[in-house]
Amino acid sequence: MKEDCKKYFESISEYLDGELGPDDCQQIEQHLKECPECQDCFDALKKTIDLCRKSAREEIPEEMRKRLRSKLRDCLGDHQLPSE
Amino acid sequence: MKAMEAIVDRYENRIFTFGLKMCGQLQDAEDITQDTFLNAFKYLNSFREETKLKNWLFKIAATACIRKRRKKKCEPDRELSLESFMNKDGTFETYDIPDGSDDPSDKVLQAEMKSVISDAIKTLPHKYKLVFNLRDIEGFNTKETADILGISIESVKTRLHRARLALREKISHSYREGKSA
Numbered sequence: 001m002k003e004d005c006k007k008y009f010e011s012i013s014e015y016l017d018g019e020l021g022p023d024d025c026q027q028i029e030q031h032l033k034e035c036p037e038c039q040d041c042f043d044a045l046k047k048t049i050d051l052c053r054k055s056a057r058e059e060i061p062e063e064m065r066k067r068l069r070s071k072l073r074d075c076l077g078d079h080q081l082p083s084e
Numbered sequence: 085m086k087a088m089e090a091i092v093d094r095y096e097n098r099i100f101t102f103g104l105k106m107c108g109q110l111q112d113a114e115d116i117t118q119d120t121f122l123n124a125f126k127y128l129n130s131f132r133e134e135t136k137l138k139n140w141l142f143k144i145a146a147t148a149c150i151r152k153r154r155k156k157k158c159e160p161d162r163e164l165s166l167e168s169f170m171n172k173d174g175t176f177e178t179y180d181i182p183d184g185s186d187d188p189s190d191k192v193l194q195a196e197m198k199s200v201i202s203d204a205i206k207t208l209p210h211k212y213k214l215v216f217n218l219r220d221i222e223g224f225n226t227k228e229t230a231d232i233l234g235i236s237i238e239s240v241k242t243r244l245h246r247a248r249l250a251l252r253e254k255i256s257h258s259y260r261e262g263k264s265a
Binding site: 006009010012013014017019040041044045047048049050051052053054055056057058059060061064065067068069071072075076 | 088089092096097100101104105110114117118121122125126166169170178179181182183184194197198201202205216220221226241244245248249251252255256
């Protein structure tokens with residue numbers, strides 16, 4: 001990996017997350033235009049994050065749900081709950 | 085009790101998902117979900133109104149995950165170095181990451197990919213997995229994640245970037261193996 005690419009490689013996540021300042025963003029965008037390898041690297045990272053987010057949610061199995069409710073009822077009295 | 089149930093209704097799947105992704109076992113995920121709600125309702129007095137309830141619950145859940153890992157006397161976390169993701173000879177690795185399909189007819193493919201992704205997340209070292217799950221799966225921002233875990237913003241950024249790079253490698257590798265099988 002070239003030295004120039006290394007510098008941007010370290011900041012790709014921050015760029016993706018919108019956590020870089022405008023000057024840094026501009027530099028990365030310019031580099032991605034000029035470097036197809038880094039553009040591929042960036043695209044693959046972005047796809048990885050999207051894929052993980054899409055496949056994330058699980059649902060608690062019904063039996064566990066029932067056990068959880070029952071345990072909470074057994075262990076807890078009438079607590080005052082915080083507002084959200 | 086009704087208000088308590090409303091909170092459980094709202095957050096149980098999220099806490100359960102977090103526990104499952106952190107520990108990889110259904111039983112552990114159930115323990116973490118139970119511990120989280122029991123501790124949350126037990127220590128309501130320490131809840132400060134300026135904190136969001138969701139953040140507070142995940143702080144308790146993350147602590148439960150860390151405690152469970154200590155109890156199991158797991159190996160110390162290995163470090164993921166940035167250099168390990170760079171090719172020293174100046175060449176670039178190419179990655180084969182599929183696009184996530186929203187087409188319901190792709191259910192088999194979606195199930196396969198879900199399993200590949202879950203397996204890949206499971207293999208992350210614990211401290212990277214905590215950050216990844218909070219940031220990319222649960223959607224907390226960098227500052228919130230740092231507050232939940234009691235670490236610096238810089239540490240969150242570093243761990244997140246390395247976790248993502250590790251997942252990109254693992255998912256690409258599994259996907260290629262699947263295609264050639």
